[in-house]
Each structure stands twice: as C-alpha cells, then as structure tokens.
Amino acid sequence: MKKYLQYFLVTAFLIPVAAKAQFETIRDSVVQLYGIVMTSDSLVGIPAVSVMVKGQNRGTLTNSEGVFSIAVLKGDQIEFSHVSYKSKLVTIPRNIEGNQYSMVQLMVNDTVYLPATIIRPRPTPEQFARDFVNTKVPDDDIEIARKNTDIATRKVLLKTMPGDGGEATRIQFNKVANQARYQGQTPPMNIFNPAAWADFIQSWKRGDYKKQ
Structure with a gap:
C-alpha cells in the first residue's frame, strides 16, 4: 500500500510539471507573423492575397495596402496565392528568437499567353x-x-x-x-339642342358608333 502511495504522489507531481513544460513549449513556438505583400517590379502593395498555412484550414487575406497578420507556429509553411500572381511558399524558421516575425513578400505577375x-x-x-x-x-x-x-x-x-x-x-x-x-328643376334635354345634334352628326360621320 505504501508503494502504491509513493507511485501516486510521484505521478501527481510529474503530470503538472510535464503539462506545464508542454504548454511552455507550445507557447514558445507560437509566432505572430506580419508583413506586406508587394509586386516585384513596382513595389506596390497587393490587396486580397490569400495567406494560408499549408496543410491547415487556416489563413487570412491582405488588406487594401497589402498588409497581413496571422498567428503561426515555428516551422510552418505559409503559402501566398493570388489569381494574377505566381504562388509563393515560405517556411517560418524554427530558430526565431521571440514570438514575432516580420517579412516582405514579393510576387511576380503570372502571365498566360x-x-x-x-x-x-x-x-x-x-x-x-x-x-x-x-x-x-x-x-x-x-x-x-x-x-x-x-x-x-x-x-x-x-x-x-x-x-x-x-x-x-x-x-x-x-x-x-x-x-x-x-x-329643383328638370334638366334640359339635349334632344332639342341644335349644338348637341351637330356634335352627334359629326360623330356619326367619323364612325365613332361603328362596331370595332
């Protein structure tokens, strides 16, 4: 019983230490990647460039000035793609000091004839x-x-x-x-009105009363 108690105490002590060491390792490997994507010939920022972590369903887009920012891990491969430019694949170095990494990525026009x-x-x-x-x-x-x-x-x-x-x-x-x-009186009847008869005759001559 005393032996099992010693094993339990050692395990209870080592698990938090191992978890803390793993957490510190993961936290140290996380890098905030930021930078700008520009054209290689005129150095103009390219908007709407897809910045994806290869092998993962995670990424971002550059803004109207070509600037981007994304959290990655050391050693990740970042793919830059755009419909009008040739794709680029960049690997984040593993020996980065600190948790920030900046870069300027140049892209070449993809011309199709x-x-x-x-x-x-x-x-x-x-x-x-x-x-x-x-x-x-x-x-x-x-x-x-x-x-x-x-x-x-x-x-x-x-x-x-x-x-x-x-x-x-x-x-x-x-x-x-x-x-x-x-x-209070009887309205006059147009049957005795010469003007009304004249209008009736003109309408008759024009054919207003013919069946269409």
Missing part, C-alpha cells in the same frame, strides 16, 4: 448575306414615338385606356356641378 483565335459570325459569305437580310432590326426611339402617335393607335388607346385619378375627379366634379345647377 493564349493562342490566337479568329471568331467568324458565319462560315460562308452567302450565309452571312442571308442572315443579314433576314435579321429584324429593333425600332429606335424615333420609330417607337412615331408608332405611338399614329392616329389609329391613339384611337385604340382613347377607347381602351382607363381614366386616371384626375380625369375621374373632374367627371365627378362636373356631375356635382350640374346637379347643383339644376337643383
């Missing part, structure tokens, strides 16, 4: 002439305005377009005014 391609609208001149003649050209603003102000179009719009709020209000006010004008 594609073979020349000639785009033709039609394979033969005959097909192009045929399609050119049969292509419907959309109306321009002047043609659209001319069609909208045509006499036939205006007649159709006059008969089919509903009245707006101002027109309905004006009709209602005229109705109320006529009722007030002939209050």
Whole structure:
C-alpha cells in the first residue's frame, strides 16, 4: 500500500510539471507573423492575397495596402496565392528568437499567353448575306414615338385606356356641378339642342358608333 502511495504522489507531481513544460513549449513556438505583400517590379502593395498555412484550414487575406497578420507556429509553411500572381511558399524558421516575425513578400505577375483565335459570325459569305437580310432590326426611339402617335393607335388607346385619378375627379366634379345647377328643376334635354345634334352628326360621320 505504501508503494502504491509513493507511485501516486510521484505521478501527481510529474503530470503538472510535464503539462506545464508542454504548454511552455507550445507557447514558445507560437509566432505572430506580419508583413506586406508587394509586386516585384513596382513595389506596390497587393490587396486580397490569400495567406494560408499549408496543410491547415487556416489563413487570412491582405488588406487594401497589402498588409497581413496571422498567428503561426515555428516551422510552418505559409503559402501566398493570388489569381494574377505566381504562388509563393515560405517556411517560418524554427530558430526565431521571440514570438514575432516580420517579412516582405514579393510576387511576380503570372502571365498566360493564349493562342490566337479568329471568331467568324458565319462560315460562308452567302450565309452571312442571308442572315443579314433576314435579321429584324429593333425600332429606335424615333420609330417607337412615331408608332405611338399614329392616329389609329391613339384611337385604340382613347377607347381602351382607363381614366386616371384626375380625369375621374373632374367627371365627378362636373356631375356635382350640374346637379347643383339644376337643383329643383328638370334638366334640359339635349334632344332639342341644335349644338348637341351637330356634335352627334359629326360623330356619326367619323364612325365613332361603328362596331370595332
């Protein structure tokens, strides 16, 4: 029993010491990496560069000035990538003194040359002439305005377009005014009004009463 108690005391003493030593080792290996990513030819900061720790789902992006900052471990591999530049892979040294490391990373333009391609609208001149003649050209603003102000179009719009709020209000006010004008007496009948007959005859000649 005394032997087991000695083992327990030794274990209880060594576990915190080992955990503390491991924590100190991990804390010493953590490095705050910061720096700037620039073009190699003009030394201009590159925004939106992906700064990723290789093999881990962890990273950051450079800001509008090309500056970045990320926590890494000594010995990690940092990959710099951008759609317009060649990727760079940098290894953080293991013998860094302290917990901060700064760097200036230069990137080279990734230029891709594609073979020349000639785009033709039609394979033969005959097909192009045929399609050119049969292509419907959309109306321009002047043609659209001319069609909208045509006499036939205006007649159709006059008969089919509903009245707006101002027109309905004006009709209602005229109705109320006529009722007030002939209050207490019989309104006159336009059947005996020569002017009304003249308007009726003109409307008849224009064909306003024909079935559409």
